[in-house]
Amino acid sequence: MNTEDIKGFFSSREQLDMADYLTLDYYLECVGDIETALAHFCSEQSTAQWQRIGYDEDFRPKHGAKVISLRVEGELEQLSYPVKHSESGPIHACRVTIAHPHCNFGPKLPNLLSAVCGEGAFFTPGIPVVKLLDIAFPDTYLAAFDGPKFGVEGIRDLLKAYNRPIFFGVVKPNIGLSPAEFAEIAYQSWLGGLDIAKDDEMLADVDWSTLIERSHALGDARKRAERETGEPKVYLANVTDEVDRLIEQHDIAVSNGANALLVNALPVGLSAVRMLAKHTKVPLIGHFPFIAAFSRMEKYGVHSRVMTKLQRLAGLDSIIMPGFGSRMMTPEEEVMKNVEECLKDFGHIRRSLPVPGGSDSALTLETVYRKVGSVDFGFVPGRGIFAHPMGPRAGAASIRRAWEAIEQGIPLERYAAGRPELQAMVDGAKGKK
Amino acid sequence: MNTEDIKGFFSSREQLDMADYLTLDYYLECVGDIETALAHFCSEQSTAQWQRIGYDEDFRPKHGAKVISLRVEGELEQLSYPVKHSESGPIHACRVTIAHPHCNFGPKLPNLLSAVCGEGAFFTPGIPVVKLLDIAFPDTYLAAFDGPKFGVEGIRDLLKAYNRPIFFGVVKPNIGLSPAEFAEIAYQSWLGGLDIAKDDEMLADVDWSTLIERSHALGDARKRAERETGEPKVYLANVTDEVDRLIEQHDIAVSNGANALLVNALPVGLSAVRMLAKHTKVPLIGHFPFIAAFSRMEKYGVHSRVMTKLQRLAGLDSIIMPGFGSRMMTPEEEVMKNVEECLKDFGHIRRSLPVPGGSDSALTLETVYRKVGSVDFGFVPGRGIFAHPMGPRAGAASIRRAWEAIEQGIPLERYAAGRPELQAMVDGAKGKK
Numbered sequence: 001m002n003t004e005d006i007k008g009f010f011s012s013r014e015q016l017d018m019a020d021y022l023t024l025d026y027y028l029e030c031v032g033d034i035e036t037a038l039a040h041f042c043s044e045q046s047t048a049q050w051q052r053i054g055y056d057e058d059f060r061p062k063h064g065a066k067v068i069s070l071r072v073e074g075e076l077e078q079l080s081y082p083v084k085h086s087e088s089g090p091i092h093a094c095r096v097t098i099a100h101p102h103c104n105f106g107p108k109l110p111n112l113l114s115a116v117c118g119e120g121a122f123f124t125p126g127i128p129v130v131k132l133l134d135i136a137f138p139d140t141y142l143a144a145f146d147g148p149k150f151g152v153e154g155i156r157d158l159l160k161a162y163n164r165p166i167f168f169g170v171v172k173p174n175i176g177l178s179p180a181e182f183a184e185i186a187y188q189s190w191l192g193g194l195d196i197a198k199d200d201e202m203l204a205d206v207d208w209s210t211l212i213e214r215s216h217a218l219g220d221a222r223k224r225a226e227r228e229t230g231e232p233k234v235y236l237a238n239v240t241d242e243v244d245r246l247i248e249q250h251d252i253a254v255s256n257g258a259n260a261l262l263v264n265a266l267p268v269g270l271s272a273v274r275m276l277a278k279h280t281k282v283p284l285i286g287h288f289p290f291i292a293a294f295s296r297m298e299k300y301g302v303h304s305r306v307m308t309k310l311q312r313l314a315g316l317d318s319i320i321m322p323g324f325g326s327r328m329m330t331p332e333e334e335v336m337k338n339v340e341e342c343l344k345d346f347g348h349i350r351r352s353l354p355v356p357g358g359s360d361s362a363l364t365l366e367t368v369y370r371k372v373g374s375v376d377f378g379f380v381p382g383r384g385i386f387a388h389p390m391g392p393r394a395g396a397a398s399i400r401r402a403w404e405a406i407e408q409g410i411p412l413e414r415y416a417a418g419r420p421e422l423q424a425m426v427d428g429a430k431g432k433k
Numbered sequence: 434m435n436t437e438d439i440k441g442f443f444s445s446r447e448q449l450d451m452a453d454y455l456t457l458d459y460y461l462e463c464v465g466d467i468e469t470a471l472a473h474f475c476s477e478q479s480t481a482q483w484q485r486i487g488y489d490e491d492f493r494p495k496h497g498a499k500v501i502s503l504r505v506e507g508e509l510e511q512l513s514y515p516v517k518h519s520e521s522g523p524i525h526a527c528r529v530t531i532a533h534p535h536c537n538f539g540p541k542l543p544n545l546l547s548a549v550c551g552e553g554a555f556f557t558p559g560i561p562v563v564k565l566l567d568i569a570f571p572d573t574y575l576a577a578f579d580g581p582k583f584g585v586e587g588i589r590d591l592l593k594a595y596n597r598p599i600f601f602g603v604v605k606p607n608i609g610l611s612p613a614e615f616a617e618i619a620y621q622s623w624l625g626g627l628d629i630a631k632d633d634e635m636l637a638d639v640d641w642s643t644l645i646e647r648s649h650a651l652g653d654a655r656k657r658a659e660r661e662t663g664e665p666k667v668y669l670a671n672v673t674d675e676v677d678r679l680i681e682q683h684d685i686a687v688s689n690g691a692n693a694l695l696v697n698a699l700p701v702g703l704s705a706v707r708m709l710a711k712h713t714k715v716p717l718i719g720h721f722p723f724i725a726a727f728s729r730m731e732k733y734g735v736h737s738r739v740m741t742k743l744q745r746l747a748g749l750d751s752i753i754m755p756g757f758g759s760r761m762m763t764p765e766e767e768v769m770k771n772v773e774e775c776l777k778d779f780g781h782i783r784r785s786l787p788v789p790g791g792s793d794s795a796l797t798l799e800t801v802y803r804k805v806g807s808v809d810f811g812f813v814p815g816r817g818i819f820a821h822p823m824g825p826r827a828g829a830a831s832i833r834r835a836w837e838a839i840e841q842g843i844p845l846e847r848y849a850a851g852r853p854e855l856q857a858m859v860d861g862a863k864g865k866k
Binding site: 046047048049051054086109113125173174175176177181205206274278287289290293297300302322326327329386387 | 478479480481482483484485486487492495496514515516517518519536537538539541542543544546547548550551552553555556558561605606607608609610614618633634635637638639640641673674675676677697699700701702703704705707708711720721722723725726727729730731733734735755758759760761762763764791815816819820821822824825
């Protein structure tokens with residue numbers, strides 16, 4: 001590209017009608033001339049050849065992506081990760097904001113993904129290292145999406161649970177139990193105080209525990225637990241399956257008494273989540289498999305907050321995500337960004353309940369609550385409830401006791417005295433030390 | 434886990450009925466005791482808690498993933514990439530083969546992805562750095578998949594093109610042309626000798642070029658080109674869209690005269706590809722957006738060959754992938770692995786036509802051909818045809834002339850004499866030097 005060509009890919013917010021553009025923040029490592037590399041970056045993700053041969057025309061004003069902000073963070077001795085590439089010259093770390101015209105693809109998730117983290121973004125000459133850090137949408141674009149049908153408030157109304165976290169539990173053993181055995185464990189955990197007993201993200205419709213049988217057994221167990229406790233309960237059935245079976249799986253599970261559905265968002269695809277969200281009669285909750293594969297590197301891939309935002313846009317009422325602590329290998333700042341993406345203003349799109357999870361128990365509840373900074377979150381132990389030495393009912397009770405201690409401002413160890421379900425957890429932790 | 438617990442996650446091919454298992458090759462960086470970390474790695478991706486409290490049972494023999502091969506490559510001073518984690522101790526680079534029981538999820542792509550590159554694999558205590566390198570399936574598992582309906586042979590029969598590569602071209606300008614303008618350019622390229630004129634992966638169904646109008650215009654142009662040349666031609670329409678519109682988009686495009694369809698596999702999701710492949714009446718061709726985001730790091734994420742294998746399994750008749758040369762930032766060995774994954778024996782699954790692409794032209798054809806080592810590939814220039822100084826007809830002709838030179842064993846520069854379409858490309862390359 002010559003100097004004039006390059007200019008066509010630079011602009012500013014003031015010069016553009018930003019209602020026509022998505023705003024994309026990238027971290028880039030540019031090899032050689034920075035402006036040339038950035039012009040290619042815009043060209044490759046939009047109008048790669050902006051005129052016909054022999055015609056005096058220019059598609060860039062309407063269809064070109066444009067750099068609207070550039071901050072050079074410094075020169076690097078080498079790329080942060082070794083990547084084969086074709087350019088040579090000095091290497092600069094840059095933070096760049098791109099205005100990307102959404103008329104190039106419209107309000108469709110697969111086409112959006114192709115535009116912002118597709119071939120263009122990842123195969124630009126001179127930019128071997130790329131991380132998509134954030135994405136923002138004008139209200140005109142958001143208007144085409146419904147987002148969550150229930151959201152935080154819908155889940156609270158379903159459970160009549162206000163002013164506290166929502167207590168989930170992943171029934172364990174996660175793989176291997178018959179539907180009847182699985183239902184009995186879930187039943188015990190509801191009696192102990194759990195709001196939502198859930199299938200593991202790895203347990204779906206399999207011949208040794210079909211969704212039909214499991215949702216039937218769990219639907220019955222849920223209603224018994226509701227009668228016995230006088231409280232609404234939720235069975236969260238995992239309907240993750242081939243996309244042409246998702247609607248059918250929804251109908252089976254819901255008609256049998258599942259009153260929320262789990263779906264592994266990236267494995268089925270965000271677009272399939274949107275399809276299911278349009279159809280669903282119950283809250284839809286997403287799990288996070290596959291996201292770490294492209295979000296864990298600090299300077300490469302796609303930031304997990306982008307995926308949280310897109311999952312909310314696709315219509316998930318609640319989003320399970322890697323939580324706090326080094327166990328889940330996610331920096332605290334990143335967990336907080338993901339929690340915030342669920343709850344912050346987002347046009348007309350409802351709030352989604354964040355569920356930062358990973359090896360939780362009664363012993364970690366206060367930490368999670370303090371870090372989140374509000375009661376608007378879900379708490380999702382697995383073995384912390386279902387491997388409790390006194391069984392799943394006591395496991396669930398230990399979580400409720402831990403919340404009571406927090407509410408009353410009493411240290412956990414003190415509150416545990418005379419409360420054997422909690423005492424067992426406190427003693428177990430001491431045993432480990 | 435204690436020593437006995439750990440043993441339950443180690444086995445050997447001889448001890449297992451491998452028809453019940455997928456075989457997974459991983460590169461792992463283990464912190465602390467290697468066998469403990471690997472037992473957790475198996476546990477987390479399968480039966481994380483393998484018995485109920487108070488029951489004498491063990492789900493590991495049937496449902497546990499198991500290490501069947503381990504090679505410690507050496508001790509590292511630090512992780513290859515900085516990742517927050519909870520364990521401490523020496524760090525070892527390991528190559529590990531895992532037998533993963535497919536009865537845990539069945540022959541379903543979203544559940545397969547959740548198992549092999551989901552939370553279990555990427556959130557194991559003591560294994561912060563993971564790359565899924567390869568996956569193999571027993572025939573019993575492959576039997577549930579149809580794979581490509583047409584494959585290499587079906588595409589050749591459609592085009593009556595044998596004993597040579599298949600010549601694709603990405604119509605450019607890719608974004609901004611009206612359907613009539615777009616059709617005229619494709620028409621010219623067919624007259625020049627192109628087999629398949631294709632939509633860019635970024636051009637789908639948009640208000641300024643709806644799929645209805647574009648497929649209608651291109652279908653007509655294709656038939657005119659077939660009459661004029663006496664040769665079969667293909668218009669490859671990009672139907673990438675929300676998954677609940679894919680079948681409708683297929684029907685629109687095919688009824689209007691598109692005789693092959695393009696889909697961005699990861700953005701719509703592999704499962705949506707499988708759904709479309711079941712329905713399609715024409716060859717289905719995949720493009721590669723998003724794959725680089727999780728495959729480019731040498732020691733982290735998922736190797737692109739896994740995605741090539743899964744795309745073939747899902748039913749793509751042809752797979753467009755990053756090609757040779759430093760322009761596409763992919764090591765040659767990786768490109769070759771991807772080419773091989775399309776063509777090698779894979780149970781009853783048909784061969785898929787590999788299309789290694791990226792900034793190709795008449796000048797790069799011989800290199801690609803020599804590297805692939807056979808005529809069973811697609812060649813896919815964009816600007817190499819459509820930015821040809823004499824126009825797209827000459828651009829397409831330059832590719833055919835280049836193939837004639839290869840067939841006849843004549844150096845390109847010599848064959849260009851008296852063949853102005855090829856001469857212009859040779860001269861252009863000289864001008865650049």
